[in-house]
Amino acid sequence: MSNNWPPYPPDNETELERALRLEEEREAKRVSDEIDRGLERERQNLRKKKIQTTILLLGQAESGKSTLLKNFQLQYTPEAFRAESDAWRTVIQLNLVRSVNVVLGLLTRTTAGAAPPSQRLSQSKDDLRWLKMRLAPLRQVELIYNKLLGVDIDPDFGGMAKPDEQEWDSGKLSEVSLRSNFGWQTLVGSNKERPGSRFWDELDNAQRILAACREDILAMCENPTVQDTLKEQGIALLDEPGFFFDQADRIATIPYEPTPEDILRARLRTVGVEEHRLVMESPPMEKGREWVFYDVGGDRGQRATWAPYFDDVNAIMFLCPMSGFDQVLSEDRAVNRLIDSMKLWKIICTSKLLENATFILFLNKCDILKSKLESGVRFCDHIEQYKSQPNDYENVTSYIKKIFLAIHKDHSPKKRKVHVHTTCATDTEMMSTVLNSIRDVILLNVLETTNLIA
Numbered sequence: 001m002s003n004n005w006p007p008y009p010p011d012n013e014t015e016l017e018r019a020l021r022l023e024e025e026r027e028a029k030r031v032s033d034e035i036d037r038g039l040e041r042e043r044q045n046l047r048k049k050k051i052q053t054t055i056l057l058l059g060q061a062e063s064g065k066s067t068l069l070k071n072f073q074l075q076y077t078p079e080a081f082r083a084e085s086d087a088w089r090t091v092i093q094l095n096l097v098r099s100v101n102v103v104l105g106l107l108t109r110t111t112a113g114a115a116p117p118s119q120r121l122s123q124s125k126d127d128l129r130w131l132k133m134r135l136a137p138l139r140q141v142e143l144i145y146n147k148l149l150g151v152d153i154d155p156d157f158g159g160m161a162k163p164d165e166q167e168w169d170s171g172k173l174s175e176v177s178l179r180s181n182f183g184w185q186t187l188v189g190s191n192k193e194r195p196g197s198r199f200w201d202e203l204d205n206a207q208r209i210l211a212a213c214r215e216d217i218l219a220m221c222e223n224p225t226v227q228d229t230l231k232e233q234g235i236a237l238l239d240e241p242g243f244f245f246d247q248a249d250r251i252a253t254i255p256y257e258p259t260p261e262d263i264l265r266a267r268l269r270t271v272g273v274e275e276h277r278l279v280m281e282s283p284p285m286e287k288g289r290e291w292v293f294y295d296v297g298g299d300r301g302q303r304a305t306w307a308p309y310f311d312d313v314n315a316i317m318f319l320c321p322m323s324g325f326d327q328v329l330s331e332d333r334a335v336n337r338l339i340d341s342m343k344l345w346k347i348i349c350t351s352k353l354l355e356n357a358t359f360i361l362f363l364n365k366c367d368i369l370k371s372k373l374e375s376g377v378r379f380c381d382h383i384e385q386y387k388s389q390p391n392d393y394e395n396v397t398s399y400i401k402k403i404f405l406a407i408h409k410d411h412s413p414k415k416r417k418v419h420v421h422t423t424c425a426t427d428t429e430m431m432s433t434v435l436n437s438i439r440d441v442i443l444l445n446v447l448e449t450t451n452l453i454a
């Protein structure tokens with residue numbers, strides 16, 4: 001049998017047979033061309049799908065997922081990052097105002113009925129009474145910001161609408177945060193186009209009141225009673241998300257321009273799953289390619305929403321905040337944060353849906369871990385299995401890393417490499433190096449998958 005197509009015409013073919021044969025050949029070619037076109041369409045679809053890189057950011061609340069995403073934007077889509085800086089200004093100013101109001105609330109409760117103060121503190125307490133009165137308008141400012149930003153008032157999260165009634169303890173500090181389901185787009189680029197409206201008048205007004213309170217905010221931060229009270233409560237403000245006391249002199253001003261570092265330090269709680277489509281502006285060979293990030297809300301109540309996004313992702317970026325070893329979850333105060341992170345990691349490693357994804361683990365908040373250990377907080381007091389091993393940064397980090405690697409090895413459905421990085425997600429220089437190496441790893445995975453298909 002010949003493999004040639006179309007076959008040579010038979011020698012003694014009649015006119016009718018010839019016409020029938022030609023018609024058959026035309027139909028066969030039409031069908032064949034149609035199949036070819038369909039295949040090409042499929043191939044292009046697959047290529048398109050694989051050229052787009054999809055990343056899922058996972059980890060418990062406050063582990064640094066959104067901060068990692070901001071780093072990626074800062075590095076590879078800097079124009080888009082800058083365009084959002086006006087919106088971040090408002091978030092950062094609200095972070096500061098909330099911090100001041102929460103501290104004032106704490107002082108009211110802890111100083112009422114306290115033992116008679118020493119002479120040094122007596123003067124500072126008088127100053128503080130005066131400061132409290134002068135800072136009272138900031139409660140109104142917080143309410144205005146909340147309203148304009150569409151902050152979701154959730155009674156389970158401390159009653160954000162009533163700052164003076166908030167509970168303050170180390171497990172609830174994370175409540176000094178915003179939910180991200182607000183009219184973000186309204187604020188993006190707001191310095192350029194501001195149609196005259198009540199919205200902008202109210203925002204301007206709130207910013208003017210904040211600027212007028214600037215000197216008093218600075219005096220409050222330096223007040224010895226405030227400092228003593230925070231110390232007594234074991235609160236290290238620099239470790240707490242969204243606290244900007246150290247930058248209040250810049251932030252509480254009218255022409256305040258947030259720096260990239262401010263934006264990385266801002267606290268905006270993610271609610272649900274947010275899709276971010278980033279069109280790469282650099283490096284040149286990546287320009288125009290799309291990276292899609294799914295950034296999830298990390299608290300326990302939100303984890304059920306993650307599963308539908310497990311399908312078809314190129315990489316998982318899992319963040320574990322190592323500094324959480326001496327903290328508990330705000331949603332369940334019986335659970336240690338580091339242990340919760342390990343359990344969550346185990347669930348992610350076990351997933352069959354994720355078996356082909358590149359796994360990248362960030363042992364994050366290394367700066368806070370280091371400062372906690374150096375200030376004498378003992379790791380073994382919170383993680384019993386650590387027993388009497390040295391309480392220093394190197395040993396603790398390598399212990400945590402060992403546990404996470406073992407979980408991955410024991411629970412992955414198939415043999416797979418995991419890429420581990422010890423990070424401080426608010427350190428742009430460190431993150432730039434880490435992200436460059438990660439980008440290459442993920443691209444390699446995407447190219448391999450694409451080649452298998454083509």
Ligand SMILES: Nc1nc2c(ncn2[C@@H]2O[C@H](COP(=O)(O)OP(=O)(O)OP(=O)(O)O)[C@@H](O)[C@H]2O)c(=O)[nH]1
Binds near residue numbers: 066266271298424425
């Ligand atoms: N000091 C320090 N702060 C960090 C680090 N990583 C993140 N943060 C801060 O921690 C806070 C929480 O970070 P987010 O990125 O909002 O956390 P998240 O995982 O997105 O949290 P959810 O959206 O609630 O799930 C922010 O104020 C960050 O600036 C870090 O490595 N060191």
Ligand SMILES: [Mg+2]
Binds near residue numbers: 066268269297
């Ligand atoms: Mg987030």
